[in-house]
Amino acid sequence: MNYFKRKYLSTILFILVFFFLTFAYIVLVFINYDANKTMMQELVKTNQLNIVKGYKRQIDEWLSVKKRIVSSASTFLEKLDPEKNYHDIRQILQSAITTGEFRSVYIGYANNSFITGINWIAPLNYFPTERPWYKVGKERQSIAITLPYIDSDLLKEVVSIVAPIYNHNNGELIAVLSSDLILDSIQKEILSINLPFNGFAFLVSKNGKILVSPDGFSEQKCNGCEPAISAILSNNEMVGTTTYIYNGKKYLVFYEPLENSDWIFATVLNEESIFGELNEQLFQNVIMAVSFSVFGILGLLLFLFLSRKIFEHKRLLDSFAHSSSHAMAIIDKHKNVLLINDPLRKLLVINEPVELGDAITHLKEIAGNIELLQTLIEAVYEVMDCTFTAKIIKIPNDDTTECLLVQIMPIIEKGSKIEGCILTINDITNEYRLETHAKEHEQIMIQHSKMAAMGEMVGAITHQWRQPLAALLVLMGMLRVQVKDKIISEDRLIESFDKAVEIVKFMELTLQAFKSFYKTGQEKEYFDSATVVEEVVSIMKPIARIHNIDLSFIYDYKKDYPMFSYSNYVKQILVNLISNAKDAILEKNSTSAEGHIIITLDETSERYVVRVEDDGVGIQKGFEEKLFKEMQTTKGHKGTGHGLYLCKLLIENKLNGTINIISYANPTVFELTFLKEING
Numbered sequence: 001m002n003y004f005k006r007k008y009l010s011t012i013l014f015i016l017v018f019f020f021l022t023f024a025y026i027v028l029v030f031i032n033y034d035a036n037k038t039m040m041q042e043l044v045k046t047n048q049l050n051i052v053k054g055y056k057r058q059i060d061e062w063l064s065v066k067k068r069i070v071s072s073a074s075t076f077l078e079k080l081d082p083e084k085n086y087h088d089i090r091q092i093l094q095s096a097i098t099t100g101e102f103r104s105v106y107i108g109y110a111n112n113s114f115i116t117g118i119n120w121i122a123p124l125n126y127f128p129t130e131r132p133w134y135k136v137g138k139e140r141q142s143i144a145i146t147l148p149y150i151d152s153d154l155l156k157e158v159v160s161i162v163a164p165i166y167n168h169n170n171g172e173l174i175a176v177l178s179s180d181l182i183l184d185s186i187q188k189e190i191l192s193i194n195l196p197f198n199g200f201a202f203l204v205s206k207n208g209k210i211l212v213s214p215d216g217f218s219e220q221k222c223n224g225c226e227p228a229i230s231a232i233l234s235n236n237e238m239v240g241t242t243t244y245i246y247n248g249k250k251y252l253v254f255y256e257p258l259e260n261s262d263w264i265f266a267t268v269l270n271e272e273s274i275f276g277e278l279n280e281q282l283f284q285n286v287i288m289a290v291s292f293s294v295f296g297i298l299g300l301l302l303f304l305f306l307s308r309k310i311f312e313h314k315r316l317l318d319s320f321a322h323s324s325s326h327a328m329a330i331i332d333k334h335k336n337v338l339l340i341n342d343p344l345r346k347l348l349v350i351n352e353p354v355e356l357g358d359a360i361t362h363l364k365e366i367a368g369n370i371e372l373l374q375t376l377i378e379a380v381y382e383v384m385d386c387t388f389t390a391k392i393i394k395i396p397n398d399d400t401t402e403c404l405l406v407q408i409m410p411i412i413e414k415g416s417k418i419e420g421c422i423l424t425i426n427d428i429t430n431e432y433r434l435e436t437h438a439k440e441h442e443q444i445m446i447q448h449s450k451m452a453a454m455g456e457m458v459g460a461i462t463h464q465w466r467q468p469l470a471a472l473l474v475l476m477g478m479l480r481v482q483v484k485d486k487i488i489s490e491d492r493l494i495e496s497f498d499k500a501v502e503i504v505k506f507m508e509l510t511l512q513a514f515k516s517f518y519k520t521g522q523e524k525e526y527f528d529s530a531t532v533v534e535e536v537v538s539i540m541k542p543i544a545r546i547h548n549i550d551l552s553f554i555y556d557y558k559k560d561y562p563m564f565s566y567s568n569y570v571k572q573i574l575v576n577l578i579s580n581a582k583d584a585i586l587e588k589n590s591t592s593a594e595g596h597i598i599i600t601l602d603e604t605s606e607r608y609v610v611r612v613e614d615d616g617v618g619i620q621k622g623f624e625e626k627l628f629k630e631m632q633t634t635k636g637h638k639g640t641g642h643g644l645y646l647c648k649l650l651i652e653n654k655l656n657g658t659i660n661i662i663s664y665a666n667p668t669v670f671e672l673t674f675l676k677e678i679n680g
């Protein structure tokens with residue numbers, strides 16, 4: 001009985017304490033559940049209101065820019081005669097299309113004459129004064145945005161920005177200028193919103209008509225929009241939060257009206273889904289606590305079993321130390337040599353007998369390789385006097401390309417008391433040579449990848465200049481007309497020249513951004529990771545736009561994302577992934593390329609998480625395991641097989657991060673994680 005108490009009493013006490021702590025942890029989880037539930041609800045509300053305000057501001061700014069372009073064009077058109085200045089009017093309309101990225105810009109006069117900036121011939125029964133856009137401009141008497149109506153050309157719903165043009169002498173309406181916005185572009189923005197808990201977003205006019213939703217442009221296609229709109233319109237406050245019940249479930253609505261139109265932007269969340277994740281976490285915490293207690297006890301029993309086995313086979317381990325083919329030595333806690341085998345004698349060039357029990361420093365008197373011996377002595381002292389942990393050292397010889405691997409393992413008894421250490425040395429020359437060659441090959445691949453990316457960058461800068469050049473052309477054309485007709489004042493002329501200077505400065509800034517896109521240095525530096533991603537997106541966006549691909553970047557613009565790492569490698573990885581996404585979209589839509597690439601940036605306590613999503617052709621079945629391996633490509637003869645392999649190489653070896661594919665198709669999603677700060 002006494003023997004049983006001595007042997008197992010401590011183990012039983014440990015198990016009881018372990019179970020008590022597990023039970024206490026579970027109780028605390030349940031106590032804090034209600035408080036966490038309330039706090040999470042408030043956090044979700046705050047977060048959704050911020051999302052609504054952020055996207056509302058984006059759409060407001062987008063509409064404001066379009067309105068300014070239409071207003072500016074109407075100012076130039078009000079003094080031009082449609083018969084005498086037909087070509088000048090058409091040139092202004094075409095320039096407005098290019099500058100504002102409208103589908104079409106046209107002007108209808110009170111006498112039903114009509115001029116458009118695109119190559120479209122109106123049918124004989126087409127009367128501008130009877131069209132919805134003309135009626136809105138005439139009724140509002142100022143620049144306005146129409147409700148959706150069926151376009152005569154596209155035969156689909158569009159929204160127009162209209163501006164009435166009046167005769168300054170008698171105040172009569174001369175014409176109405178209109179520019180068409182296809183709602184698809186706004187729908188893409190709404191679809192790109194990353195809402196949690198199966199939420200969705202939509203645009204609605206203040207009279208309750210659906211403008212844009214995730215499923216289309218009509219109430220019948222938007223499941224759940226109708227009760228949400230009723231809740232918004234019935235609420236006395238035109239901005240904020242409201243709720244409604246639909247199919248027995250409660251929903252939260254967050255909304256705010258836009259400043260530049262009669263539109264309201266809103267998001268909807270399922271209230272049950274908000275707490276579903278919290279309930280799942282509660283269940284996981286309980287299961288985790290129980291699992292830890294079970295595995296902890298099993299681990300303790302396994303440790304006791306292995307300890308007994310190791311003690312039983314101590315003689316076998318001693319025999320291995322003496323017969324090992326590796327260079328080996330055993331040092332006691334007083335730094336005296338207890339064992340030294342023949343391979344180690346040869347490495348240290350010791351030709352005389354070694355007195356076992358002598359201090360390791362005594363070997364200096366009889367060893368020929370003093371430099372290696374001094375390195376070993378310093379490492380032994382560091383392990384036994386300072387770190388008390390294992391130490392591994394690579395000792396390369398640059399002259400002979402040889403390399404030794406030294407491992408020093410401390411022997412620690414109860415109470416963290418060190419009893420000595422075991423020293424082993426292995427010849428890893430072949431591995432060292434392979435590693436050196438691999439690093440050289442890696443640098444060559446990185447440089448080749450940079451050069452390939454630079455080719456795309458040249459195309460990007462060419463396309464990036466296209467819009468400012470078009471805007472400059474419009475400005476000069478307008479100045480030519482006004483100077484020719486002597487209808488421009490000196491102040492207006494100076495203002496136009498200032499605008500031209502601003503456009504040229506913008507082109508210069510674009511060129512500077514392109515020149516600094518890849519710095520030549522490879523040193524770690526502090527930078528804002530969101531700014532780096534924005535640089536990549538701004539350079540790659542023109543290339544995507546050429547192929548009718550929408551490239552967007554989603555992140556919390558109010559926050560900073562500081563990072564201490566290699567910005568060039570981050571850029572190179574993103575360029576590769578965006579280029580692959582572009583190619584995948586083109587492969588899927590070879591006849592009429594249209595798609596989107598979405599980049600999102602989130603963070604944890606120690607890492608940043610970047611996701612690159614595209615709606616391209618996806619990853620071929622059976623290719624998943626080969627995806628990140630060298631010389632493997634899904635592009636046939638067009639691919640090199642280095643792109644994703646190089647991304648994995650850079651992010652793991654240079655940035656201490658990871659790259660994974662989250663979804664193989666519909667959409668394809670790559671996830672990158674970066675350490676916020678790389679040490680060493």
